Amino acid sequence: AWAQGTFPQRPVKFIVPNAPGSSIDTIARILSTQMAQGFAQPLVVDNKAGAAGALGVEVGRTSPADGHTVIVASSSSITIAPLLQKAVPYDPLKDFDFISLIALLPNVLVVNPALPVRNVAELIAYARSKGSNSNMASAGVGSTSHLAGAALQSAGGFQSLHVPYKGGAQGVTSVVAGETDWVLTPAPAAMGQVQNGRLRLLAHSMTTESRPLGDVPSIAQTLPGFEFAGWIGLMAPKGLPPGAVDTLRRTLAQALQQPELRKQFDINGAVPTPSTPQEFRAFLARDIEVHKKAIEVAGVKAE
The missing domain is CATH 3.40.190.10 (Periplasmic binding protein-like II)
Known part of the structure; x- marks a missing residue:
C-alpha cells in the first residue's frame, strides 16, 4: 500500500470549493479515485461551492487539522478570491499547510x-x-x-x-x-x-x-510572451501532523504516476505537476503577483 502508518484512521474528505461538473471538480474526482487505492479508508469528494470558492476553502480551513479533511485548492479560490473579496477571512500564504501541487491547467x-x-x-x-x-x-x-x-x-x-x-x-x-x-x-x-x-x-x-x-x-x-495558466493543488488546515502531510503527498505523487489517471488528465488537458510543500508555497507566491497584474488590466475592484 502507498499509505503507511496510522493515517488515515477514517475516511478522508476532499473539499472541492467548486460546483459539480466544474474543471476543478472533474480533476478532483479523477484524482480521488486513484488516491483512494492507496488508502485503507474511503476518499470522499464534498462539493462546497459559493463565494467564488471562498466558502469551501473556509470550511476546510476551520476543519480539524488531522489530515482527514483536505482542500482541493485552485487559483480561483486561493489566489483570486482573497484579491477580490474583502470579506475573505483567510491569508493564502499563512493560514494553510501546503501538501502538493496536483496539476497545471492551461x-x-x-x-x-x-x-x-x-x-x-x-x-x-x-x-x-x-x-x-x-x-x-x-x-x-x-x-x-x-x-x-x-x-x-x-x-x-x-x-x-x-x-x-x-x-x-x-x-x-x-x-x-x-x-x-x-x-x-x-x-x-x-x-x-x-x-x-x-x-x-x-x-x-x-x-x-x-x-x-x-x-x-x-x-x-501569435502574441509573444502571453501566458495565463491555472493550477490545482492540495492544501489543508494549518497544523497537520508531519506524518499526515507526508502520507498525503506520497499517495498523491503515486496516483499521478498511474497510466489511467494520466490518460484522463490528458483528455482534460491537465498537466500532472507533483511538488514538495515548499515548492507549492513558492509557486503560489508568484501566482498571486501574476493575478494582481491581471486584475488591474481587467479593471476589477475588490468588493
Missing part, C-alpha cells in the same frame, strides 16, 4: 464552430471587425476565465463585450449555444465539448515550449 481558447475563425489571429481580426457585437463568456466577474480573457484582449489589442455567467460550465455552454463568441477557460471545462465537435479549439495559454494538448498551438505563438 486555459483553452474556444469558439463556436459556426464562427468564421480558426486561429488566434483570425479571432482578433474578427473581434476588431465586429466591435461591440463581439462578446466573450466567463464564469463570472473576477473568475479565471474573466481575467484570462481580459489579459488576452489587452495583449491582442481588441475588445469583446464581457458576458459573465454563474460558473464555468454555463459560460462554456453559452459558447456552444452561440449566445457568446468565445471563452478562454480552464481546459477541463471545455475539452469534452471540443472532442464532441461542439466547440472549436484555437489555442492554449501556456508557454510556447509547453505542449499540454499535443499539436494545439499556444497563444504565445
Whole structure:
C-alpha cells in the first residue's frame, strides 16, 4: 500500500470549493479515485461551492487539522478570491499547510464552430471587425476565465463585450449555444465539448515550449510572451501532523504516476505537476503577483 502508518484512521474528505461538473471538480474526482487505492479508508469528494470558492476553502480551513479533511485548492479560490473579496477571512500564504501541487491547467481558447475563425489571429481580426457585437463568456466577474480573457484582449489589442455567467460550465455552454463568441477557460471545462465537435479549439495559454494538448498551438505563438495558466493543488488546515502531510503527498505523487489517471488528465488537458510543500508555497507566491497584474488590466475592484 502507498499509505503507511496510522493515517488515515477514517475516511478522508476532499473539499472541492467548486460546483459539480466544474474543471476543478472533474480533476478532483479523477484524482480521488486513484488516491483512494492507496488508502485503507474511503476518499470522499464534498462539493462546497459559493463565494467564488471562498466558502469551501473556509470550511476546510476551520476543519480539524488531522489530515482527514483536505482542500482541493485552485487559483480561483486561493489566489483570486482573497484579491477580490474583502470579506475573505483567510491569508493564502499563512493560514494553510501546503501538501502538493496536483496539476497545471492551461486555459483553452474556444469558439463556436459556426464562427468564421480558426486561429488566434483570425479571432482578433474578427473581434476588431465586429466591435461591440463581439462578446466573450466567463464564469463570472473576477473568475479565471474573466481575467484570462481580459489579459488576452489587452495583449491582442481588441475588445469583446464581457458576458459573465454563474460558473464555468454555463459560460462554456453559452459558447456552444452561440449566445457568446468565445471563452478562454480552464481546459477541463471545455475539452469534452471540443472532442464532441461542439466547440472549436484555437489555442492554449501556456508557454510556447509547453505542449499540454499535443499539436494545439499556444497563444504565445501569435502574441509573444502571453501566458495565463491555472493550477490545482492540495492544501489543508494549518497544523497537520508531519506524518499526515507526508502520507498525503506520497499517495498523491503515486496516483499521478498511474497510466489511467494520466490518460484522463490528458483528455482534460491537465498537466500532472507533483511538488514538495515548499515548492507549492513558492509557486503560489508568484501566482498571486501574476493575478494582481491581471486584475488591474481587467479593471476589477475588490468588493
